[in-house]
Amino acid sequence: MKMHQRVAAAEKICGHKFKDRTLITSAITHPSAVEGQPVSASYERLEFLGDSILGAMVATDLFEAFPAMDEGGLTRMKISLVSGKTLSEVAGELGVGDVIVFGESEKGTGARGMHSALENVYESIVGALYLDAGYEATHDFVRRTLSPYMSPKLAERPISPKSRLQEVTQRDMRCAPEYKLEGEEGPAHKPTFTSVVLVDGRRVGRGKGCSKKESESAAALDALERMGYQQAGE
Template sequence: MKTSERIAEVERICGHKFANRDLITSAITHPSAVEGKPVSASYERLEFLGDSILGAIIATEVFERFPQMDEGELTRLKISLVSGEMLSKVAGDLGIGPLIIVGESEKGTGARGMHSALENVYEAIVGALYLDAGYDETHRFVMETVFPHISPKLAERPISPKSRLQEVTQRDLRCAPEYKLVAEEGPAHDPTFTSVVLVDGRRIGRGKGSSKKGSETAAALDALERLQAGKHGTTDDGAVEDSQDFDEQ
């Protein structure tokens, strides 16, 4: 399928014709297809923006729609709606999978690679739509695609390590955790990401995964275990340089 045909189909799915075609081209391009080119050629930067925009839209909507829910329930509901599982399903149902531009190295990764790519491309499309059409059109798209899946029961699911850590730090330390990507290794088709989680500028956990979100989840789980054991794993000045304790993991 030609790139122009892919773009036309994505525009149909979004209900918006892009004035800046470079944005939507990047949004559907996997890093493996543009190795050696500027980072803006793939979906990575747009994914970062889309993740934030999507989170803000969904947080606002669940806050307004469910006034009876407490902070913990709202957190679990939001986390469920922006999870990789949910976004991959949404993107797959929209028919985005065949439209993703991938390199030869990625074509052999199978379901695992496609699951991650679907999630990332959905967020990148949200970011591209926000830049090209503005908030209202982006809000409409998110509401049409993600919110049909909303259910109060999602707030009852077992809480993820990231949302559990957020509950703990907000309750005990009155601040939210912050995740920082500190390393990316391996080829584009099989990368390993390393992230640390910080609270008030101090590192409390570290983790690795095959995706950025996976490494953040591992870092959150590590932080929870350390907090429970009373070992915070931070440096005196709150720096994120690796300590011997963290290098062993």
């Protein structure tokens, strides 16, 4: 599929014709396809923006949809909805995998590489939509694609390390954990990220992963172990 066809297909997925087509082009371009070019040529910067916007939109929708649910339940639902598993599944059903532009070095990574790319491109599309179409159009896209997954049962599922750490720190220390990217190493098509987690300004955990979210989850698990908590209970 040629680039203009991929862009047109991506616009159909978004339900929006971009005024600035460089945004949607970057949003569907894997870093391996533009090695040596400016960072804006791939989806990485848009993914960063989209991740933050997506979190705020999902939190708002959950707050309004479940007025009787406590903070812990809302947190578990939000983390599940914006998890890599959910986003990659949603992106796959939307047909995002057919429009992603990969470089030769990434084409042999198989299902694992595609899973990560689907998650990242969903977030980068959110970022691109926000810049080109504004908040409401972006929120409409998020609602349309994620609302079928929004169920109170998510609040009952096994809690993730990040969610568990947030619950115990807010309960016992009256503060929320803060994650920071400490470093990135390896080739552009297969990087390893290192993140640290801070609680009340103090580093309590460190972790590595093949995505920023995986490294944050590993850091949260490390923090729980160091602080004497268990993931599912105390």
